[in-house]
Amino acid sequence: MSTHPIGHVVSEDGTRRSLEAEPGQSLMTVLREHDLPLAAICGGCLSCATCHVYVDAAWVDRLLPPESGEIELLACDPTYRPGASRLSCQIQIVDEIDGLVVTVAPQA
Numbered sequence: 548m549s550t551h552p553i554g555h556v557v558s559e560d561g562t563r564r565s566l567e568a569e570p571g572q573s574l575m576t577v578l579r580e581h582d583l584p585l586a587a588i589c590g591g592c593l594s595c596a597t598c599h600v601y602v603d604a605a606w607v608d609r610l611l612p613p614e615s616g617e618i619e620l621l622a623c624d625p626t627y628r629p630g631a632s633r634l635s636c637q638i639q640i641v642d643e644i645d646g647l648v649v650t651v652a653p654q655a
């Protein structure tokens with residue numbers, strides 16, 4: 548099974564890292580496996596918003612659009628940025644996102 552590169556992940560402190568991900572994983576799982584500071588309290592059940600990331604503008608339209616429940620949850624987060632904010636547990640690792648660039652949102 549080949550892995551997919553995630554181009555850059557930017558941490559809260561500005562550190563940039565390139566990661567490798569297995570197909571079918573959620574982005575949240577990949578970020579946690581690489582010790583990025585995500586609480587991801589609900590484990591991907593779409594009920595906590597503690598897996599919040601900002602997707603680089605060049606990538607926003609290349610991802611599947613968020614479900615309404617994802618936007619509702621994100622909109623309650625004071626660090627929500629319309630158009631850029633996503634829940635990393637809702638982003639699946641597929642061929643089309645090789646090179647994805649995201650920034651970990653500040654943890655509330």
Ligand code: FES
Nearest residue numbers: 589591595596636
């Ligand atoms: S881990 Fe809880 S919404 Fe993503």
